[in-house]
Amino acid sequence: MSILIDSADIEEVRQAMELGWVAGVTTNPALIAKTNRPVDQLIAAILEASRGPVFCQLTTDAPEQQEAEARHLHALAPDRIVLKIPAATANLSLLARLRPETPCALTAVYAGHQALAACEAGARYLIPYVNRATRLLGDGLKLVGELSAVAERAGTGTEILAASIKTPEEASEAFLAGADHLTLPFDVILRMGDHDLSERAIKEFRQVG
Ligand code: E4P
Numbered sequence: 001m002s003i004l005i006d007s008a009d010i011e012e013v014r015q016a017m018e019l020g021w022v023a024g025v026t027t028n029p030a031l032i033a034k035t036n037r038p039v040d041q042l043i044a045a046i047l048e049a050s051r052g053p054v055f056c057q058l059t060t061d062a063p064e065q066q067e068a069e070a071r072h073l074h075a076l077a078p079d080r081i082v083l084k085i086p087a088a089t090a091n092l093s094l095l096a097r098l099r100p101e102t103p104c105a106l107t108a109v110y111a112g113h114q115a116l117a118a119c120e121a122g123a124r125y126l127i128p129y130v131n132r133a134t135r136l137l138g139d140g141l142k143l144v145g146e147l148s149a150v151a152e153r154a155g156t157g158t159e160i161l162a163a164s165i166k167t168p169e170e171a172s173e174a175f176l177a178g179a180d181h182l183t184l185p186f187d188v189i190l191r192m193g194d195h196d197l198s199e200r201a202i203k204e205f206r207q208v209g
Contacts, residue, residue, distance in 0.1 A: 001175070003192075004053070004183040006163060008032045008042060012186040014049045019189070024052030026127075026163065026183040028084065028107075029059050040076065047077050055105060055161075055183075057084035066094050074102045084127065087114045095121040105161060110137065115147045119154035125181075126151060129164035130174050140164075141177040148178025168192045 002023035005016040008031040016022040025046055035042055039059070046054055056073045060066055066085075074081045083098065084107040085091050095104050099122030106118040107127040115126050126147050133140035144162055151158040162179035165171050168191050171182050184192070 002052070002181045003171075003189070004055075004161075004181065005189060006031070006183040006185050008035050008046065009186070010042075010045050010049050013046055016186060016189055017050050022189060024054060025050050026055040026084070026161070028057045032059075039073075043073065043076050043081075047080060052080070053082050054080050055082045055084050057107060058086070063090065063094070066091070067097060070094065070098055070102060070104075074098075082124065085123075087118070089117070092117055092121040095123055098122075107163070109147060110143065112146045112150045115150040115158075116154060119151055119156040119158045122156075123158050125159050125161045127161045127163050127183075130162050130170060131164040131166045133164070141173050144174050144177040144179050148180075168194075 004024040004026050005013060005022050006026045007013055008027045013025055032039060032042060043056055058066055058069055060069050070083045074083060083102060083104045085095055085104050087106050087109045098104055103124045105125035105127050106123045109115055109126045109128050110133060118126055128143050128147055130140035130144060133143045144160060148160050151160060159180035160178060161181040161183060162174040163183045165174060165182060165184050165188060168188060171184055174182060
């Protein structure tokens with residue numbers, strides 16, 4: 001099990017790594033666009049500021065360009081870069097061509113049948129968007145459980161990296177629902193160890209101390 005930071009902000013990534021219990025970074029085109037930096041330069045900066053896996057999502061939809069982009073991004077740090085490939089039947093062949101030397105995650109997974117095909121195509125990770133799935137399908141945690149069950153029965157060792165998580169409670173619920181790993185926004189990471197009752201108990205101890 002590992003917790004990653006979902007961010008392309010170098011300072012957030014650096015601070016998250018300093019906490020000592022954040023194991024890697026996930027990015028996506030929206031997070032990268034916010035930085036207004038060239039992708040290669042930004043990924044290099046993220047690699048330098050972090051440890052562990054760095055998940056990079058493909059930006060091109062053109063099939064003839066996808067494999068080149070994937071191999072280019074992976075070559076930036078072959079021992080750390082994991083490609084995020086958007087879930088679509090057209091993209092599964094790319095996933096199958098890239099395995100096993102190029103670890104891939106199928107991202108934006110919203111159904112068990114996508115997970116089943118991705119496991120067969122060689123996906124290392126499945127990335128469900130938990131909060132989005134709850135808003136759009138009604139129950140993002142149920143989706144995590146379904147994907148976990150599919151991956152387990154497929155027996156391919158494919159793991160669930162739960163994303164689109166907005167609260168510490170949603171993070172633990174996603175883990176209990178079957179996520180093997182979590183990627184969290186920085187603001188959620190900073191609240192993972194807090195609870196009002198813990199704060200109250202600490203204040204009470206200080207008052208008697
Ligand atoms: C993973 O990196 C996903 O792209 C991201 O967690 C989506 O989360 P959002 O629903 O907050 O955009």
